[in-house]
Amino acid sequence: MSRVFTMLLYNASIYLTWTFHELKVGGFYFELEADIKDLIITFVIIIAASNLEWNKGKVRPLVSSIRAKLRPKGMPLKLVQDADGLPRVILTEPTGSSAEVLLYGGQVVSWKTERREELLFKSSKAIWKPPKAVRGGIPVCFPQFGNLGSLEQHGIARSRMWSLDRDPSPFPPANNQSSVDLILKSTEEDLKTWPHSFELRLRISLNPGKLTLIPRVRNTDNKAFSFMFALRNYLSVSDISEVRVEGLETLDYFDNLMHRERFTEQADAITFDGEIDRVYLSTPTKIAIIDHEKKRTFVLRKDNMPDAVVWNPWDKKAKALLDLGDEDYKSMLCVDSAAIETPIVLKPFEEWKSCQELSTVSSSYCSGQLDPRKVLYGFR
Numbered sequence: 273m274s275r276v277f278t279m280l281l282y283n284a285s286i287y288l289t290w291t292f293h294e295l296k297v298g299g300f301y302f303e304l305e306a307d308i309k310d311l312i313i314t315f316v317i318i319i320a321a322s323n324l325e326w327n328k329g330k331v332r333p334l335v336s337s338i339r340a341k342l343r344p345k346g347m348p349l350k351l352v353q354d355a356d357g358l359p360r361v362i363l364t365e366p367t368g369s370s371a372e373v374l375l376y377g378g379q380v381v382s383w384k385t386e387r388r389e390e391l392l393f394k395s396s397k398a399i400w401k402p403p404k405a406v407r408g409g410i411p412v413c414f415p416q417f418g419n420l421g422s423l424e425q426h427g428i429a430r431s432r433m434w435s436l437d438r439d440p441s442p443f444p445p446a447n448n449q450s451s452v453d454l455i456l457k458s459t460e461e462d463l464k465t466w467p468h469s470f471e472l473r474l475r476i477s478l479n480p481g482k483l484t485l486i487p488r489v490r491n492t493d494n495k496a497f498s499f500m501f502a503l504r505n506y507l508s509v510s511d512i513s514e515v516r517v518e519g520l521e522t523l524d525y526f527d528n529l530m531h532r533e534r535f536t537e538q539a540d541a542i543t544f545d546g547e548i549d550r551v552y553l554s555t556p557t558k559i560a561i562i563d564h565e566k567k568r569t570f571v572l573r574k575d576n577m578p579d580a581v582v583w584n585p586w587d588k589k590a591k592a593l594l595d596l597g598d599e600d601y602k603s604m605l606c607v608d609s610a611a612i613e614t615p616i617v618l619k620p621f622e623e624w625k626s627c628q629e630l631s632t633v634s635s636s637y638c639s640g641q642l643d644p645r646k647v648l649y650g651f652r
């Protein structure tokens with residue numbers, strides 16, 4: 273789509289907006305709200321811009337600046353500097369739940385209920401200093417998972433400084449206080465170890481009882497590349513021995529503790545009495561992590577990330593990890609949304625998008641037979 277056409281669309285949208293500013297319907301005049309006017313313009317511009325993005329891999333500066341002007345002007349983002357000098361964004365929503373997101377690693381490090389109860393695990397010995405990734409929260413593993421490649425463990429994204437994405441694609445968030453858009457772009461230095469230019473975007477949105485992460489990866493290179501991706505969810509649990517995971521039964525998995533040998537899960541649900549490090553394959557979109565002691569269930573819903581990693585280091589490995597307290601393994605469980613077995617391939621200017629939603633419900637609702645939707649419709 274040419275620039276001229278974009279301008280034509282833009283002018284047409286302004287004309288339409290003014291024409292319909294006063295809309296005569298059945299003899300009554302309805303004043304259109306300024307918001308609606310903005311919405312119409314935004315809609316037309318975004319369609320034009322999206323086309324440009326798909327075709328050229330770049331939004332023209334003109335369209336970007338118009339889009340920026342039309343972005344909802346709510347309260348500004350709360351950006352604070354913590355004691356270690358790492359900038360973090362504080363997300364809040366009206367019922368009182370909150371989340372904290374570090375620009376370092378693009379990492380959610382806290383998610384609290386409206387009663388200020390922390391839902392994500394943070395290591396008592398976490399190192400809040402580059403180049404170490406912070407142990408806890410939701411680190412982003414990209415473009416490699418674990419040591420399945422030549423890059424540093426779990427790739428580069430979790431130990432890089434991300435930026436606020438001032439031009440999120442395609443729609444700006446509805447509320448600036450409860451949502452943030454981050455971006456990580458390949459640097460000259462990174463290109464030396466992973467020679468593929470990319471843009472990794474992450475939208476983090478907080479809603480009552482729910483935390484949503486939408487990652488996107490765009491190939492901004494002139495050749496195709498492939499990558500692995502994982503959102504490592506460090507969930508805070510009362511006692512790992514009292515936790516069970518439902519939704520992965522009967523599935524095949526690679527066991528990282530057994531030289532990645534392939535097995536089939538035989539148990540009705542996964543319970544924990546020792547170290548575990550497995551990549552479950554072709555998993556359903558919904559997995560339940562049931563914490564009996566807390567009477568709380570985390571529900572993990574994911575889209576376009578077919579694998580799920582389950583990791584707990586248990587006592588020996590915990591002691592070997594410098595940034596994990598000796599007893600910390602008891603109060604954490606990682607259940608990750610991931611794309612590992614089949615790496616994602618992107619041609620130049622193509623974009624991959626996925627979504628993860630974490631929510632909590634009372635245990636009785638999701639544990640097997642008591643989930644009414646499971647009983648009624650049999651879906652997970």
Ligand SMILES: O=P(O)(O)OC[C@H]1O[C@H](O)[C@H](O)[C@@H](O)[C@@H]1O
Nearest residue numbers: 418419425426528549581583593
């Ligand atoms: O210590 P990290 O780099 O965060 O990795 C933690 C763990 O992640 C994965 O599950 C790997 O398979 C493990 O080998 C690794 O120990």
